[in-house]
Amino acid sequence: MVTIFVLLVFVLSEAFLSAALSGSNHTVDILRNQIAQLSNVLSLQKTKIASLNDELASLNAALSAEKSQNASLTSQLASAQANAADSAKSVANLTASQQQLQAQLSDAQAEANAAKSRIAALQGEVAAPGGGDALAQAQNDLATQKSISEAALNQVNLLNQQIAALRMQLAVIAQALDAAAAKDKADNVQIVDLGKQLNAALAQKVEDLQAYRSEFFGDLRKALAGEPNIKIVGDRFVFESDVLFPVDQATLTAQGQQNIADVAKAINAIAGKIPATINWVLSVDGYADQQKITGGPYRSNFDLSAARALAVLHLLIADGVPENRLVAAGFGAEHPISAGTTPQDFAQNRRIEFRLTSAD
Incomplete structure (x- = not known):
């Protein structure tokens, strides 16, 4: 009996350890995914910063040349x-x-x-x-x-x-x-x-792009007709996060994947019509509400908004949108579109926004 009891204890211990290890492996996988997603965000931001630095250097050089010429003319005049x-x-x-x-x-x-x-x-x-x-x-x-x-x-x-x-x-x-x-x-x-x-x-260029933006929004509005939590605000197409993601998660629901597939279909339909002289991108921006994270693997609303934006970006790429036509960014709880503190206000601020804009 003692032997059987010892064996039973051993078997139960092994089962508990296996479950714990399985949970740890799952957590490690989630963390690795987060690291990969954040690395992609960082790479995109670095590319954008490098481009802005190049533009700034070019403008500074032109300004220096003008200043030098003006100084020379001033000296000659004096x-x-x-x-x-x-x-x-x-x-x-x-x-x-x-x-x-x-x-x-x-x-x-x-x-x-x-x-x-x-x-x-x-x-x-x-x-x-x-x-x-x-x-x-x-x-x-x-x-x-x-x-x-x-x-x-x-x-x-x-x-x-x-x-x-x-x-x-x-x-x-x-x-x-x-x-x-x-x-x-x-x-x-x-x-x-x-x-x-x-x-x-x-x-x-802005006027030309505006025409294609209107067509893109028109096609997207038709594809997503009947979705009350999806709307157009200014030059942005706004999806409330509850339509796409479970609470405190960055994994798209089945309905969310279908909605993003409709977005990919609309952008692929319009991409071939935009002239090569217009350097355009589809910006995917993630936002969160001001409530603290209560569960899941994310430590802050910024991490959650960035992870959701990247999840949407990767799905768009998988659905055929060219990678060089996509940028993603997370803004956390910044820039709310509703200033209230009701559940409805929070739901509006938890969102994914799409903007067809110039990359210049």
Whole structure:
């Protein structure tokens, strides 16, 4: 009897251990699936971040080039303005010198006229004794004044030539300043035009994609007609999670798999119609409510929303949607569409959203 009892205890212990090990293996499998799903999310986010970094680097390079060109133009403009200021100062100085020499020339001419008058007066006294000496002195004085007048006139002519040369330099500088201002204005106009063209191109792409988005939503609405918990909100097709998943789980129900198959069918039908020039993706976004997780393998609402988004993404791939046309993300309890705290509000916030959007 003791032997039989010992054997019975041994058999029961082995059964309990087998059950425990089976449960542990199941938990390990779930955790591995979660790790794989989160790795996929991380890979997608890294790819998206790398793309955004490349775009940012390109924009920074273009901005640096524009700043460098603007700095060069500013430096050239400042140099030209400094040269213009120096030339204007030189003209002012030469003009002052010209005025001073003109005054000297006027004084010399006045003295020459006075000497001529004196000679005329002395010519009447030539016949008188000593008159010849006085006339000779007056003639010498006149010759001296003429010499002074000619020297002053030569200086005035030289100054006039220098002023004319400086005015020509000022005209050249003014032309250079006008050309620099015109080029700066043209560059600004070109930048504005490029910005307008870019905005127009982006708007056209969005408009083109909007037409296919409307067709996609129309086909999806027909396929899912009669489902009260599936609706369109803005540019998103919203599935309440209760339609697709059990509570606190990321495994799709049979009905959920059928609904996702309808989504895949609609996106595959529209994919061939979208031109190759439109770089589009179907974004799969997972959301949760604010209630704490009470069961299952997930530690937070963020983990649960990400796992559900990935589960839907993998099923879409299995149903034939190209992998490069899909992105997934989990947002946890962020961005609720209902601000209340009733069970109905929580049900609306537990959701999967689909958005047909541009990947650029």
